[in-house]
Amino acid sequence: MTALADTWGINAAQFWLRGQRPDREVDYDEATGMWEVHGYPEILRALSDPATFSSNTQRMVPEASGFSEGNLTQLDPPDHQKLRKLVSHAFTPKVVADLEPRIAEITVELMDQMEDRAELVADLAYPLPVIVIAELLGVPASDRDKFKRWVDGMFNSTNKISIKERSPEDEAYFASAMEQVGELAHYLTEHVRERRAKPREDLLTKLVEAEVDGVRLTDAEITNFGMVLLVAGHITTTMLLGNTLLCLGAHPDQFAAVRADRSMVPAAIEESLRFLSPFAAVSRVTNEETELGGVRIPADQMLLLWIAAANRDPRQFADPNVFDVTRDPNPQLGFGRGIHFCLGAPLARLEGKVALNLLLDRFPQLRTDPDDAPEFLPSPNMTGVRRLPLLLR
Ligand code: HEM
Numbered sequence: 504m505t506a507l508a509d510t511w512g513i514n515a516a517q518f519w520l521r522g523q524r525p526d527r528e529v530d531y532d533e534a535t536g537m538w539e540v541h542g543y544p545e546i547l548r549a550l551s552d553p554a555t556f557s558s559n560t561q562r563m564v565p566e567a568s569g570f571s572e573g574n575l576t577q578l579d580p581p582d583h584q585k586l587r588k589l590v591s592h593a594f595t596p597k598v599v600a601d602l603e604p605r606i607a608e609i610t611v612e613l614m615d616q617m618e619d620r621a622e623l624v625a626d627l628a629y630p631l632p633v634i635v636i637a638e639l640l641g642v643p644a645s646d647r648d649k650f651k652r653w654v655d656g657m658f659n660s661t662n663k664i665s666i667k668e669r670s671p672e673d674e675a676y677f678a679s680a681m682e683q684v685g686e687l688a689h690y691l692t693e694h695v696r697e698r699r700a701k702p703r704e705d706l707l708t709k710l711v712e713a714e715v716d717g718v719r720l721t722d723a724e725i726t727n728f729g730m731v732l733l734v735a736g737h738i739t740t741t742m743l744l745g746n747t748l749l750c751l752g753a754h755p756d757q758f759a760a761v762r763a764d765r766s767m768v769p770a771a772i773e774e775s776l777r778f779l780s781p782f783a784a785v786s787r788v789t790n791e792e793t794e795l796g797g798v799r800i801p802a803d804q805m806l807l808l809w810i811a812a813a814n815r816d817p818r819q820f821a822d823p824n825v826f827d828v829t830r831d832p833n834p835q836l837g838f839g840r841g842i843h844f845c846l847g848a849p850l851a852r853l854e855g856k857v858a859l860n861l862l863l864d865r866f867p868q869l870r871t872d873p874d875d876a877p878e879f880l881p882s883p884n885m886t887g888v889r890r891l892p893l894l895l896r
Pocket residue numbers: 558575576577587636731732735736737739740743780781782785786836837838839840842843844845846847848850851
């Protein structure tokens with residue numbers, strides 16, 4: 504049977520989506536100079552031991568180090584804990600729950616533009632999370648074409664990342680990606696400076712005013728954290744929405760069951776995160792020599808932890824290659840695990856739930872278009888549609 508991943512034309516590097524397992528769960532890749540980890544228990548162990556498996560991977564890519572200050576994803580304890588505590592105030596369960604009416608309002612406005620057909624990503628799955636995160640941060644949602652240009656520029660490569668010598672093509676891609684990061688950083692810094700002069704009721708102002716142990720955040724720290732939110736806060740949720748509809752569309756019985764019983768929507772979202780994990784890999788660097796899955800790894804080695812592959816590990820999930828919205832329990836790793844567990848997970852889950860419910864309410868006939876195939880993002884580190892044509896009536 505052809506795997507759905509082949510039917511959909513997902514990047515061939517994602518072999519786990521084709522029902523295959525690696526020869527070894529922990530392996531060194533000569534070509535990239537990195538260790539590849541695909542197994543569930545091995546990844547769980549790495550994620551739960553930040554003292555050995557550091558998140559400060561930018562120390563291996565010195566060109567990118569200008570953007571590490573205040574970047575939560577790159578920090579280790581104790582700095583990580585301090586910043587995480589501070590910014591968690593902006594993502595309390597109440598703050599997220601209070602966004603529900605606004606998420607619904609934006610979804611309805613976007614659906615009002617749809618007629619008999621829709622392209623889910625452009626019409627809803629991209630604009631919705633970007634508008635939400637932009638409003639939360641306090642930057643104009645109308646600038647979203649700019650965000651899209653910058654973020655697309657960061658993730659457009661079809662090549663695997665490497666810490667070895669880069670080909671001229673990789674070098675050019677890296678330079679252009681860094682240019683996009685630079686432009687986004689410049690844009691956010693301007694906003695941070697403005698908030699220092701004129702405070703507003705938004706997250707950027709809260710970050711400007713916040714104190715960690717009597718110390719305030721610098722412009723660079725706020726800018727880099729804002730950048731993480733803007734990037735992490737939208738492309739991934741876009742993929743989540745698209746992937747969930749794609750999976751349901753490919754399994755009409757389960758789609759009908761979810762449509763009839765909306766209490767199944769959250770479980771369908773969890774299963775979609777397992778089956779097609781948007782953020783396919785996270786990276787870590789070894790602080791010291793260690794052993795993982797019976798393999799010795801020296802100090803200062805870069806690891807790619809393929810959470811998307813762990814989510815298909817038969818040692819953890821029965822019938823891992825079967826999409827099953829009734830899977831319970833479903834300890835999928837799509838949002839990571841441990842101290843860096845996705846800060847935006849409650850928001851992403853809420854956006855997914857609200858949008859899916861409203862789409863199903865408004866368009867009872869909604870289905871994927873059999874004559875117009877979906878398109879996936881080209882990066883091997885992402886699993887998500889960038890185009891998903893839908894028939895609505
Ligand atoms: C489906 C949507 C999303 C997915 C699949 C996702 C995935 C992830 C993953 C796997 C991590 C862990 C990274 C690591 O361990 O190195 C992470 C961290 C993070 N995510 Fe998300 N994310 C999503 C949505 C969001 C949203 C909506 C926001 C913000 C509004 C967000 C903000 C963050 C932040 C700030 C971190 C860093 C947390 C830390 O380092 O302590 N994410 N996300």
